[in-house]
Amino acid sequence: MQERRPVGWWVRRLDELLERGLDGVVAGEGLTRRHWQLLQSVAGGPVPRADLHTALAGFAGPRDLDAALADLAARGWLADDAGTLALTADGRTAHERLAAAVGAFRRRVADGLTAEEYAAVVAGLARMVANVEQALADQPRR
CATH class of the missing domain: 1.10.10.10 (Winged helix-like DNA-binding domain superfamily/Winged helix DNA-binding domain)
Known part of the structure; x- marks a missing residue:
């Protein structure tokens, strides 16, 4: 689940x-x-x-x-x-x-994560934030 x-x-x-x-x-x-x-x-x-x-x-x-x-x-x-x-x-x-x-x-x-895994998690979250910020900027203003 x-x-x-x-x-x-x-x-x-x-x-x-x-x-x-x-x-x-x-x-x-x-x-x-x-x-x-x-x-x-x-x-x-x-x-x-x-x-x-x-x-x-x-x-x-x-x-x-x-x-x-x-x-x-x-x-x-x-x-x-x-x-x-x-x-x-x-x-x-x-x-x-x-x-x-x-x-x-x-x-x-971060226990159990390698340095590379931790960096990938942070990079992935940063990309998602940038994606959502761009999506919000692209929405028509009301």
Whole structure:
């Protein structure tokens, strides 16, 4: 029966499980997946707040993202320089600590898949996303 489920079912189920799993990984620090996504997004260097909103729009609205950003700033993990956000020294330490736990979870998610199989799954999903985006763009406007 499970093999007959459409890809949308599997994608939605996987997203639900990833949300629960990642929330569980970071819950010990009083964080959620959204907090992690924001920390990870800023870990590479300063990022304008608007870019974070755009990058994570599919996961949360501006109000929820701003609440998580405010929480990270209140912890002393995030600095805001005129709308450009960067990790503080404490934020980098927290990110490194959490990255290890998130990395272990991600390895568990991909357990049993070779690197090539994992890459093929991601490439296939990316192609499907592009196909649906194009199909939606091709639909007549109402």
